[in-house]
Amino acid sequence: MASRMFIRSKSIAFNTLRTYSSSTKLVDVSINDKTGIATVTMQRPPVNSLNLELLTELNGALQDLGSKKIKGAILTSSLKTIFSAGLDILEMYKPKPERASAFWTSLQDTWLTLYSTPYPTVAAINGHSPAGGCLLSLACEYRIMVNNYTIGLNETKLGIVAPFWFVASMKNVISHRESELALTSGRLYKTDEALKVGLIDETAENKDDALAKAEKFFARFDAVNPIARLLTKQELRGETIKELEDRKQEDLDRFVGFLMLPAVQKGLDVYLQALKKKQ
Ligand SMILES: CCCCC/C=C\C/C=C\C/C=C/C(=O)SCCNC(=O)CCNC(=O)[C@H](O)C(C)(C)COP(=O)(O)OP(=O)(O)OC[C@H]1O[C@@H](n2cnc3c(N)ncnc32)[C@H](O)[C@@H]1OP(=O)(O)O
Numbered sequence: 001m002a003s004r005m006f007i008r009s010k011s012i013a014f015n016t017l018r019t020y021s022s023s024t025k026l027v028d029v030s031i032n033d034k035t036g037i038a039t040v041t042m043q044r045p046p047v048n049s050l051n052l053e054l055l056t057e058l059n060g061a062l063q064d065l066g067s068k069k070i071k072g073a074i075l076t077s078s079l080k081t082i083f084s085a086g087l088d089i090l091e092m093y094k095p096k097p098e099r100a101s102a103f104w105t106s107l108q109d110t111w112l113t114l115y116s117t118p119y120p121t122v123a124a125i126n127g128h129s130p131a132g133g134c135l136l137s138l139a140c141e142y143r144i145m146v147n148n149y150t151i152g153l154n155e156t157k158l159g160i161v162a163p164f165w166f167v168a169s170m171k172n173v174i175s176h177r178e179s180e181l182a183l184t185s186g187r188l189y190k191t192d193e194a195l196k197v198g199l200i201d202e203t204a205e206n207k208d209d210a211l212a213k214a215e216k217f218f219a220r221f222d223a224v225n226p227i228a229r230l231l232t233k234q235e236l237r238g239e240t241i242k243e244l245e246d247r248k249q250e251d252l253d254r255f256v257g258f259l260m261l262p263a264v265q266k267g268l269d270v271y272l273q274a275l276k277k278k279q
Contacts, residue, residue: 022064027057028078029065036071037218038119039211043078047085050132052099054088055106062113072120072218074211075140077127081149086131089158089275092259093268104255107132108248111165114139116241118230122217124210125200130154130188131162138169141233142217143200144210150188151199157186159267161258163251165244172240174198 020031028041040061042048065073077083091103114121114136123137125145134151137143145151153170155162162170162183170179178197181187194200201217204210221229244251258264 020068022061024057024061026054027061029061031068031070035215035218036069037215038065038068038070038073040065040073040075041078042076042084045079047082048077048079048133049085049088049090050107050136051088051091052103052106055103055110059106059110059113062110062117066118070119072122072214072221073117074122074124074214075114075136076124076207076211079127082127082133083123083125083129083149083151084133084136085128086133086135089268089272092160093272094265095259097256097260100256100259101252104252105248108165108244108251111135111139111169112241112244115169115237116234120218120221120229122214124204124207124214125149125151126207126210131158135166135169137200138173142202142214144202144204144213144217145191145194145200146204146206146210147191149191151191151194152186152188153183154186154188156184158271159264163255164247165240165251168240168243170199172237 020029020033022029026042026044028043029038030041031038040058042054042058044051044054048054062073087107091100095103120142121140122142122144123140125133125137125143126149127146128149129137129145129151131152131154134153137151153162153166155166167179167183170183174182174197182189182197189197189199191200191203195203202213204213
């Protein structure tokens with residue numbers, strides 16, 4: 001990507017741990033030379049809502065890492081209290097069909113990339129993570145969440161429906177029963193509740209604690225053959241990936257068609273007004 005800036009800073013004393021860094025406007029990537037761990041940071045204030053541009057940059061960054069020798073990648077946020085507010089509602093509210101198609105395709109592609117990375121992935125969830133934010137976390141292999149925030153697939157609360165691959169992402173992590181209860185009611189779990197049902201794997205005191213715990217997770221693979229690890233991951237995730245690949249166009253058509261329904265637009269309008277009135 002033309003706007004991407006590559007910096008190699010081996011000789012800079014204050015930055016010796018960050019020998020590779022690639023930063024776009026919305027996504028920062030740094031690789032710690034000592035640990036081999038990449039940190040991918042979403043940085044779209046105020047809430048890291050996932051619009052076409054953020055998704056495109058995120059997908060590009062995750063793909064680039066596939067060609068580097070890294071031990072693992074951590075997905076996190078630059079914001080103090082929000083991991084990601086999910087899909088940018090403004091991409092779905094009164095959309096132009098071409099933009100809506102490009103937007104949804106970029107979400108499908110980002111999920112496919114993240115769900116199938118050759119390197120291990122951890123979501124360091126350092127803030128609220130509703131809907132699309134939860135989806136990104138679910139696509140990682142391990143989730144560590146800072147205390148006192150919320151996470152879940154709350155689509156029904158917006159009058160929209162989580163597509164089959166959102167549902168599959170959830171069902172591959174927590175039980176079918178718990179998924180049904182959570183998705184139909186649009187439940188957002190607090191950190192400790194999410195831990196109880198297995199939606200997250202560990203809690204953390206703060207972001208630094210989450211990053212330290214992510215490093216420990218990657219260390220589990222020190223004594224594991226990387227090819228065996230990757231083939232096992234592919235075996236476990238392959239069916240879900242194939243289903244979206246096979247049904248990509250159908251899923252896109254459903255999304256765009258769904259957005260054009262007056263009742264859906266009305267629901268989004270009400271939700272947006274409620275968000276704004278909150279202050
Ligand atoms: C069978 C057919 C299937 C077809 C498929 C069809 C449809 C499915 C499609 C998609 C699935 C959807 C997935 C989603 O991700 S939808 C998005 C869901 N997200 C949310 O519900 C989160 C909403 N936000 C919040 O709850 C809060 O903002 C927060 C994240 C908890 C942060 O709270 P805080 O108090 O810190 O901030 P504010 O609430 O004041 O927000 C600041 C500012 O940001 C705006 N904003 C918040 N979230 C979003 C968002 N997701 N998109 C766009 N904008 C957002 C908010 O309105 C404020 O704006 P302002 O202008 O007032 O400053």
